[in-house]
């Protein structure tokens with residue numbers, strides 16, 4: 014049984030963070046340099062945390078598997094970042110952002126965390142603007158905004174279609190400054206393969222240097238995981254190829270509770286699959302739904318070119334079903350509606366798994382130049398991939414796995430159930446409940462990294478003796494040996510099947526049985542199939558090369574080995590949750606109109622899974638969710 | 652489609668390396684260039700041979716990881732396109748395709764098509780930032796930025812740090828990369844206080860890293876997948892010249908962290 018104390022401060026929700034900041038212990042400035050902190054990951058969460066901790070004077074070691082911290086997956090975020098600035102004077106406020114996020118998450122997030130996130134959102138924009146992030150501007154010189162799915166106000170800040178890139182370059186520049194200052198030591202091309210616990214506290218990590226192949230241990234007074242999400246469990250997703258579950262899954266196996274692993278988000282607007290060679294799916298930013306209209310032919314199997322299909326023969330199904338939100342309904346609603354139309358035989362494009370996203374009206378209304386300025390780079394990207402120009406014919410889109418709300422469970426201080434192990438950004442489970450609103454992941458990553466963790470980690474460090482454990486401790490040898498043995502085992506199999514072939518097989522099972530729609534029979538089937546794939550993997554995978562130099566085949570195999578175990582946990586969680594909420598759609602639980610049907614009486618909790626050792630079933634722990642400020646309603650976007 | 656690939660294979664940084672020929676008989680025009688190499692690699696792996704090493708991650712043309720010279724051009728034949736976004740429909744059936752790593756003194760080869768681009772990070776570390784401690788920023792709209800300045804800054808900031816500019820330059824110069832960062836920050840009001848110091852430190856770092864000089868070939872601009880303009884190099888040169896006239900007091904360089 015895990016001790017799940019969320020450590021939510023008492024008092025009214027809008028005073029909790031202020032109060033908590035005052036009550037937390039501080040490390041005195043002169044003592045900070047005695048403490049060392051490991052930060053794994055250099056996406057928005059990791060880079061901002063490492064930079065901020067370095068500025069405070071802690072000794073930081075920072076790791077990423079890419080060849081440069083600037084290439085973390087956050088770089089690919091397109092659409093924007095939310096903040097309750099109310100620059101548009103359209104009625105936005107911290108309360109409204111808080112409310113929208115809790116509601117958007119279908120009431121499966123912790124109120125106190127979400128309120129803090131909304132509160133800090135405004136500071137993020139200030140911080141980033143001061144760093145030189147070139148946010149889009151109006152002619153007056155003020156920052157401009159756009160609206161995004163699931164909300165009725167314009168609160169999204171953006172930098173063309175490259176918001177993630179610009180925010181990450183901002184955080185990376187802050188990190189670079191600290192590297193130059195020698196408060197942060199940076200280790201690129203380095204992959205975490207396990208965490209090390211001493212007397213129940215996380216005191217370090219074991220990594221593999223990807224170029225030399227060498228294993229090495231690093232010790233610290235606290236460890237922060239900012240290792241991103243695990244949507245690549247589906248093989249095809251919008252995530253970068255290297256995204257993985259290894260760091261969080263290894264920590265889970267060492268005792269960290271895993272929160273809501275089945276909560277995954279399927280994004281409604283990705284470019285459809287073109288063939289078996291497909292290695293990833295490319296997202297077309299959701300911002301496109303602001304000006305694009307989604308439709309399919311009214312007639313089943315209509316194969317005519319879209320230009321031949323008259324207005325009357327088109328079904329703008331989102332606008333029709335959800336008149337007040339129209340094309341801007343939340344992601345899960347939009348994704349399921351597209352799947353429903355395609356499954357019913359109305360899909361377009363090769364294979365029939367696509368719907369149109371049409372800009373003709375917007376181009377007429379606003380002019381080609383405006384559309385070009387807003388989405389030019391996305392249109393180009395689309396054309397490069399498909400050979401079709403969205404100015405001339407509608408885009409084709411289809412849902413794709415995109416984001417994972419689940420992650421390691423953390424308390425209000427962002428600490429996991431392992432003392433000293435903190436988890437930030439997409440890697441934790443915290444703020445988005447069962448569904449994340451567009452433009453809120455960047456917000457969360459930066460809130461965690463710039464403004465929450467630097468305070469809360471101090472409260473932990475102030476209670477431990479600095480430098481108490483070094484890498485000569487026996488625990489490090491033990492973990493190094495385990496990690497080394499695993500690598501050798503993979504290399505020794507010398508089987509016949511490629512790593513990717515196994516990953517594709519796993520991905521198909523997960524997409525079919527644990528994807529957009531789930532049911533008990535399918536999930537049980539997946540729980541049968543996954544162990545067989547895993548067994549074959551360990552007998553018949555071909556991992557070529559040696560462990561002594563750069564070996565990308567070995568890297569992939571190691572990550573897949575963890576996905577092959579983790580996938581089971583996801584299915585188990587999905588099977589346990591006998592309700593539909595947000596991105597988790599259990600086909601048995603839906604309203605007569607086909608909408609997600611929650612069961613607040615029995616499932617108003619965060620599922621926290623606890624590893625019980627090899628061959629034993631994990632144990633379910635529950636963190637009950639209470640809602641004091643937001644009234645639980647059936648989400649309605651009608 | 653059928654194609655004949657000639658790929659640079661090099662075991663590690665001390666190995667000499669050379670081209671190896673591979674025939675591909677079933678290439679779909681809808682594959683990206685990297686997906687085509689994936690297919691080759693799976694064939695090699697299934698035979699127990701080592702796959703071709705290459706950097707990649709986002710496969711969306713934004714992370715700057717992918718880096719290969721294709722038929723003599725950095726990122727291949729399509730303008731404004733990274734290798735991961737290049738599709739096989741841009742090649743002819745039966746074509747010979749030569750693939751090699753970036754070639755530049757400052758980017759040593761690690762393995763096959765992978766090079767070490769750490770020098771770029773070190774240039775940024777030398778000064779490619781605005782010093783602002785977390786939590787100390789003023790209200791964002793208190794610093795107004797004229798839209799044209801914000802737009803030009805964004806043009807410069809679009810650099811993905813892939814290194815194609817260096818690979819394309821006959822001198823192996825990093826001027827376009829450095830100029831893009833210097834200009835991005837110099838164009839914004841927030842970037843003014845450290846402007847002169849920044850350009851000096853970044854140029855010094857660039858020189859330390861064995862990049863060649865810029866002699867205005869302009870190949871970098873042609874090769875840049877993000878269309879970064881060489882006019883930013885002129886801006887950098889102007890700032891650098893100006894900065895040499897400004898005395899910068901030693902020790903006053905940086906807001907020191909506590």
Ligand SMILES: Cc1cc2nc3c(=O)[nH]c(=O)nc-3n(C[C@H](O)[C@H](O)[C@H](O)COP(=O)(O)OP(=O)(O)OC[C@H]3O[C@@H](n4cnc5c(N)ncnc54)[C@H](O)[C@@H]3O)c2cc1C
Pocket residue numbers: 053054055056057058059076077078079082085086087088089090091092093094176177203204205206239240241242251252253256257259260296415416437438439440451452453454455456458
């Ligand atoms: C295509 C796309 C578009 C998106 N657009 C938006 C958007 O417009 N707005 C929005 O709010 N959100 C968006 N998102 C979501 C958002 O980008 C991510 O959730 C967010 O960037 C995650 O940031 P992070 O810092 O948590 O992790 P990441 O950016 O994923 O970084 C993970 C870091 O961990 C490191 N790492 C991982 N595993 C290991 C390991 N084992 N060892 C060592 N290092 C490791 C990696 O090297 C990397 O540095 C988008 C996502 C995608 C896929």
Ligand code: FES
Pocket residue numbers: 706707708709710711712713714715716717733734735736
């Ligand atoms: S793989 Fe990211 S730019 Fe090509």
